[in-house]
Amino acid sequence: MPAAQLEVILSSLYRASNMKNICSARPGFWLQVANMLMLLCMGRSHSSLAIKCDIIKSSTVAQPAARISNMSTATDLGCYWSSENVIRAKLPVEVNVFDSVTLEVTLNVSGIVSCVWLLPDNITPCRMSQNWNSSFVISLDLVRMSEKHAGEYKLLINNDNVSFSVHIELKVKGKPRKPFFTETNNIVSCISEGYPEPTIYWLLCSSPHGRCINKTGTHLFSGTDIYGRRRVMNALDSRFLQDEYILCCVANTFGTECTQLYTIDLNSEGLLPKIFVKVGEPFIIRCRAMNETYKFRVEWSYNSTDQLHAFEENAYVNIQSVSHMVRVSFATSLQMNRSNSGIYTCSSTYLPSKSVHVILSDKGFIHLNTSKEEYIIDQSKEFCFHVTFEAYPAARCTWLYQSNHFPCENATVGTSVAKFCDHKYMTGEYTFYIENEDVQLHKTFILNLLKKPEIFATSLQDYLSCTASANPLAVWSWKRSREDLSNCTDDIIDGFSFGLAERISDAWMSRSTLYIGNITGTFWICCCANNSVGVTCEKTPLINMKPIVEQNSYFIPVISCLCALSIFFLTVLIYNKSQKKNLYQSQLQMIQYIGPSDNEYIYIDFSVLEYDLKWEFPRENLEFGKVLGSGAFGRVVTATAYGIAKPGVSLQVAVKMLKENADGSEKDALMSELKMMTQIGHHQNIVNMMGACTTAGPIYLIFEYCLHGDLLNYLRSERETFHKTWTDVVKDHNFSFYHNFTQHQKTSVRRESLLDNGFYMAENRTLVSGDSQQIGSFSLNSEQNDNQEQQIKYENTRCYDEEDLHVLTFEDLLCFSYQVAKGMEFLESKLCIHRDLAARNILITNGKVAKICDFGLARDIENDSNYVVKGNARLPVKWMAPESIFEGIYTIKSDVWSYGILLWEIFSLGINPYPGIQVNAHFYKLLQSGFKMEQPFYATDEIYFLMQSCWAFDSRKRLSFPQLVSFLGYQISNMEALVYQNMDQPNRRDSSCLKQSFKEMNSPSLLAQEPLI
The missing domain is CATH 2.60.40.10 (Immunoglobulins)
Known part of the structure; x- marks a missing residue:
């Protein structure tokens, strides 16, 4: 083997061995590389070996006129023997930036072949297969090419008879790099690189959109960088650079990039x-006057x-x-x-x-929210994907769909917005990919179309079956015409069944079947499918004239006996049903459809939906602890979950499960709750689901663990520590804010550790000043980032550790109220209603963060006096809105009534609502007459006004949860002003809900609202 060739291979190997992803390679892999290098040095003869090299382009830039195509094109690179042990490709591989390609080398050798690829930046094992004529095919997939992938690719091959290397040159074509400036001896140079070789010129402009002078400077240098890009440089004497706007532009066949010289113009505004x-x-900045x-x-x-x-x-x-x-x-x-x-x-x-x-x-950066987003859009309306990001240096971006990519405008330095409108309403997954010299990121979008139900009807013997394709999922109903064969107007209330819904491509497929064997006469039968887009009915004629039973001497006695037996079995059935406990049902419900009256809700039947197995967690990684709550249907226990947040880290969680004697319907109900929780998503003020165990054993739902229990008992236990203001806290605890803040400034930043409850809290519980530390909870997101930490969005660490002081303040009560309103605002946005909103169903965790939960499974309602027997159910009557008690109607507005009762609980520090009043006929009359509880002792007039606004008898006059959030945000801001009156500005305390409320109040949507009082 020639020494020069061996030196090239060894230098490539040395350069690749310094890459991070190679340092950890297996020893056997390195031994394989060494063996192949030794065999290459032996120089065996192989003139009879046939070899073929191909480049397969599997992804190209999609043009608007020619839409997506999955066709792959192969090009023969013309490999030939250039020396005894080296094969070279005659043609270089030229690909566009962001293209995906496959290199294939086909050779007709026998025996076991071993091989390895030496790439410009790393070493990777090769992938081998055999084609139809038993030749070996060695392939290498290169995804989303960038300029850094350019260079010489070497494939080392050996077997019993042959040892050689294949060399293929790869070049990446694209827009030139954004120019940059340098200065030497008052000469300013503009520099850029690109392939194909770009041209460079200057633009001297007196205004941003006015006439510019095109000026060509002195061409000083031309060469090639390590990635095969041609470098160009153009220089101008600084005396020519006195206009207000100076730009340097570089262009080739793939586009133009311009950079403006940083300038401060003292005569202009902005x-x-x-x-x-x-x-x-290098850096250049001008000041012009x-x-x-x-x-x-x-x-x-x-x-x-x-x-x-x-x-x-x-x-x-x-x-x-x-x-x-x-x-x-x-x-x-x-x-x-x-x-x-x-x-x-x-x-x-x-x-x-x-x-x-x-x-x-x-190093450079790209700031981009990478969370997955899903859209269901109306095809008749214009829609574009939007991405906002900030990047330095300037980044390249592209939109990917299937195996094709679409161009987007290159990012300027600073904040940029990229949008993509040329999707032609094709459903599926779109990816926004962006990279610069230091960072590569991507963001995924899912596009679905709203689809009115399309129905296909079939009949078979005594059954009529209808199948609907719709998005969102359709709700079924059956109707029949009258004997005059007019339109279907009469509802059919029994005799039909539903099949499991299935997601196929971009729509939900569902089926309903009607038994028509006992229907006599001539009718139209209509199956109707309804979703938020519209209603579709399929009409089918039914001609079924059954003969009347011939009367004889046995007819009447037989009918009489059948009637008697039917009455007997019906009596037994009613008795058994009255003795049976109510079936378990989650308090939370998600609305599928709202009727014309705004009170007619149809809830999503999650039992027909598929469960996403990405939420599955190994049950052997759970170690159970004590029972937190137990009820008629199940219980909630603490557990330690190993690896649920990140590998090797244990986390304390709460596990919801059924009791051992649970029947099938209760298991179905718990599975429905699981599917619903995966649809709701993550929020800081609800108890978030982290995973589930559904296979090979009982069903477990894994939730965040909240250390301090429910809000009701928390308020009662801290009642003795309540202080109206923080001035009272200072006096009672004999310390000053200034002392604590000064002391902390001399201490080091406190260490953070991940505790069992899933929150970041201080190991050394000391006072902190300045910016508060961010803490957040871990959860598994149903849409994205499987087994990764959620982005930290909620800051709830206090400037001091209030929990060490064991104090409760009026501000805490405001914060609890604000956080519950935020959680309910989120649930309302997800079309969820709670139906049992009360302090006993709010959990408190570290940092005094309030989270809404659903205790329906593990609450002992048989022995809980808050749940009163009404009809055949036990209901929390004192928390229920009048329309829920008297009409059985539960809406978002009925949750607002319950929230008003919850406020009364908070500002009475845990007293039972309607104290001294028993739930009986007198109570119901009081409620219907408009009776409202008096102002609780710890509530201000403004808070009591808020409660009364929640208790409007007409549900339409009640406040909405966004309005409640806005109102409480103003109250918190006023409270902050009072807290800061006796404190220096640098030492202000940053409460979690204060910071969150300020962020909400400064949003455009809240600034547009007027204060409620």
Whole structure:
């Protein structure tokens, strides 16, 4: 083997061995590489070996006129023997940026073949298969190509008879890199790279959208970088760069990229954006000023320790026949370092100064919310995917659909918005992919279309079956016409059944079957499918004239006996039913359809939906603890879950389960609750589901564990520690805020650890100042990021550890109220109603965070005096709205009534509602007469007004949960003002709900609302 060739292979191997993903390779893999290199050095003859090299392009840029195509095209690269042990491809592989390709090498050898790929940036084992004529096919998949993938690819092959290498050159084509500037001896150079080779030019503009002068500077350098890109450089003397807007542009056949020279113009208005620069990069910034007199100066000042090189250019210009002096001061650096970060201020004699913030970072960044988003849209309305992100350096992006990608505008430095509208309403998964030199990210979108039900009817003997394709899932009903054969108007209330719903492609398939064997006469039978898009009915004629039974001497006695037996069995059935307990049903319900009266709710039947196995958690990784609650149908116990948040980390959770004697209907109900919780999603103010165990044993639902139990008992246990204001807390506990804040400033930042309850809390429970630490709960998201931590969105650490003080303040009561309203606002957005909203169903965890839960499975309603027998059920009557008690109607507005009762519980510190009043006929009369409880002792007039607004007898006049959130946000902000009156601004306490309420109040939607009082 030639020494030069061996040196190339070994240098490639050495460079690849320094990659992080190779350092951990198996020893056997490295031994295989070494063996192949030794065999190559032996130089065996192989002139008779036939070999073929192909490039298969499986992904290309999709054009709007020619829509998606999954066709793959193969190109023969013309491999030939260039020397004894080396095969080279005649043609280089040229692919567009973001394309996906496959390299294939086919050879007719016998025996066991071993091989390995030496890539420009790593080493990877090869994938082998055999084709129809028993030749070996060695392939390599390259996904979403970028310029860094360019270079020479080497395939090392050996078996008993042959040892050789295959060399293939790969080039990546795309838009040029965004230009950057350098300065030497008052000469400013603009530099960029690209393949194919780009051209470079300058634009000198007097206004952003005005006429520009195209100027070509001096071409100084041309070469090729390590990725095969052609480098171009163009230089201009700084005396030509005195216009207000200076741009350098670079272009090739794939597009144009322009960069504007950073400029502070003291004569123009407008805010200056932050400037991001990477450590080690060159930097140029200009300060420009213009005046009618030449007697003025332009100067730089900045707070960085390292001074930049500064120089000035000036010239006279005529504006409306008046001569003006223009002065431009340049500040440049060939290599920026961290000490250059800071505020750069430009000032002049007669003009106000301006400043810009220059931020130095070790590497680039892309800020993008990568959570998955799903849309169900109306095809008749325009729709675009939108992505907002911030990137530095400038990033490349693309939209991916199936095996094709669609271009998007390259990101400018700073905040950018990318949108994609050319989806042609094709359903499925779309991916937004973005990368720069340091970061690669992607975001997934799911697109579904609203679809009115389409019905297909079939009849078979005594059955009529209808199948519907719809999105969302359709609800079935059956009707029949009258004897005059008019339209179907009479409802059929029995005799039909439903099949399991199934998701197929972009729609839900469901089926309903009607038994028609006992229907006589001539009718129209209509099966109707209804969803939020509309109603579709399929009409089928029924001609079924059955003969009348011939009367004889046995007819009447037989009929009499049958009637007697029927009455007997019916009596037994009614008795057994009265003795049987009510079936378990979750308190939470998700609405599928709302009727015309806004009170006619049809709930989603989750029993017909599929369970997503991504939520499944190994039951052997659960170690059970004590029982938290037990009821007629099941119980909730604590458990330690190993690896539910991240591998190797244990977490304390709460597990919901049925009792051992549960029947099939109760298991179905628990499975329905599981499916519903996966649909609801994650929120900081509900008890979130983290996983489930459904296979090979009893059903377990795994939820977050809330350390402090329910809100009702929490209020009662802390009643003695209540203080109206924090001034009272300071007096009673003999300390000052200033002392604690000063002491903390001398301490180090406290350590954070993941406790069993799933929250970040301090190991050393000390007071903290400044920005509060972010903490959040872990949950498995039903749509994305399987087995990963949720993004931390909710800050709930106090500036001091209130739980160590064991104090309860009026602000805490406001915070609990605000957080429950936020949780209910979220449930309302998911079309959920709770039906048992009360302090006993609110859990409190670390940081005094309130979370709404559903205790229906594990509450002992038989012995709980809050649940009163009404009809054949036990109901929490004191918390129920009048329409729920008297009409059996549960709506979002009935939850608002219950929330008003919950407020009364909170601001009475856990007293039972309607104290001293028994639930009897007198209570129901009081409720119907408009009776309302008096103002609780700890409530302000504003809070009592809020309660009364929740208790409007007409449900339409009650507040909505978004209005409640807004109202409480204003109350919390007022409370914050009182807390800060006796405190210095730097030492303000950052309560979790204060910060959350400020964020909500500053949102455009809440700013548009007027205060409720």
